[in-house]
Amino acid sequence: MSFLYCRNLTFTQPGRKHPVLEGIDLSLERGELVGLLGLNGAGKSTLLRLLMGFLKPSAGEVLLAGKSLRACSASAIARHLAYVPQSHAATFPYTVRRMVELGRVPHSGLTGRSGPEDRRAVEAALERMGLERLAERPVTELSGGERQRVVLARALAQDAAGLLLDEPMAGLDYGHQIRLMALLSELAREGRLVMLTSHRPEELYVRASRVLILDHGRIEADGVPGDVVTAQRMTALYGVPLHQTDHAGNRFFHQGEEDE
Numbered sequence: 001m002s003f004l005y006c007r008n009l010t011f012t013q014p015g016r017k018h019p020v021l022e023g024i025d026l027s028l029e030r031g032e033l034v035g036l037l038g039l040n041g042a043g044k045s046t047l048l049r050l051l052m053g054f055l056k057p058s059a060g061e062v063l064l065a066g067k068s069l070r071a072c073s074a075s076a077i078a079r080h081l082a083y084v085p086q087s088h089a090a091t092f093p094y095t096v097r098r099m100v101e102l103g104r105v106p107h108s109g110l111t112g113r114s115g116p117e118d119r120r121a122v123e124a125a126l127e128r129m130g131l132e133r134l135a136e137r138p139v140t141e142l143s144g145g146e147r148q149r150v151v152l153a154r155a156l157a158q159d160a161a162g163l164l165l166d167e168p169m170a171g172l173d174y175g176h177q178i179r180l181m182a183l184l185s186e187l188a189r190e191g192r193l194v195m196l197t198s199h200r201p202e203e204l205y206v207r208a209s210r211v212l213i214l215d216h217g218r219i220e221a222d223g224v225p226g227d228v229v230t231a232q233r234m235t236a237l238y239g240v241p242l243h244q245t246d247h248a249g250n251r252f253f254h255q256g257e258e259d260e
């Protein structure tokens with residue numbers, strides 16, 4: 001039984017003729033770091049939102065730990081899956097610590113008192129995202145990248161077995177990007193499912209255990225990075241001529257003349 005599974009997953013936006021996603025079959029397991037590539041508008045966010053149960057499929061279904069999402073309450077889903085959205089406006093001046101504490105709600109309930117385990121999870125998440133010094137600041141007074149780290153910390157505090165992240169690197173400075181990718185692979189090694197959408201194939205080549213390409217509403221490629229993140233596929237996907245150079249476990253894409 002897969003941790004997260006979907007079959008024939010199809011989604012059409014209300015009032016639209018063509019489906020965004022059509023007949024998607026996927027088995028996602030704990031321990032995998034799955035990167036999802038695709039053009040703008042390919043349906044990457046839509047797929048994550050369907051897997052989270054935020055959108056209802058037009059056809060097909062999603063199973064979480066063997067159970068149909070339709071039969072799961074929001075808090076039951078949140079105990080298994082944490083989600084980091086693509087963008088998030090801060091409207092209420094909660095402190096950073098309070099925001100991260102909200103990640104514990106699926107465990108303790110909205111009115112539930114936080115116990116030592118909750119406090120430990122919150123402090124660990126603040127530390128992992130380098131937010132200790134910002135903990136008492138209102139989130140409305142943070143920069144975009146700092147706020148992104150708060151949302152990531154909230155997802156970490158949730159301590160779910162699966163983590164679905166929509167372009168989590170967006171807005172982070174270079175150091176935090178590198179640290180976050182390292183953290184995501186550590187979380188996968190700990191036995192979690194980590195799935196992220198990305199516009200950075202080179203980064204997925206290094207860190208992901210599996211890469212999917214979403215194109216024309218379907219999974220066009222699904223495999224190990226070495227097979228999927230290739231110049232040929234990236235050229236076909238993005239429509240720009242690319243060559244690849246492999247060096248010290250990295251793969252770089254570049255335009256222009258191929259290496260000798």
Ligand SMILES: Nc1ncnc2c1ncn2[C@@H]1O[C@H](COP(=O)(O)OP(=O)(O)OP(=O)(O)O)[C@@H](O)[C@H]1O
Nearest residue numbers: 013014020038039040041042043044045046047086
């Ligand atoms: N609320 C909405 N109403 C109607 N169409 C929508 C809505 N949200 C998204 N779409 C359409 O659904 C398609 C898929 O959008 P989605 O956000 O899943 O793409 P994406 O792959 O995540 O793109 P990006 O890389 O730009 O984030 C797009 O064609 C988009 O225009």
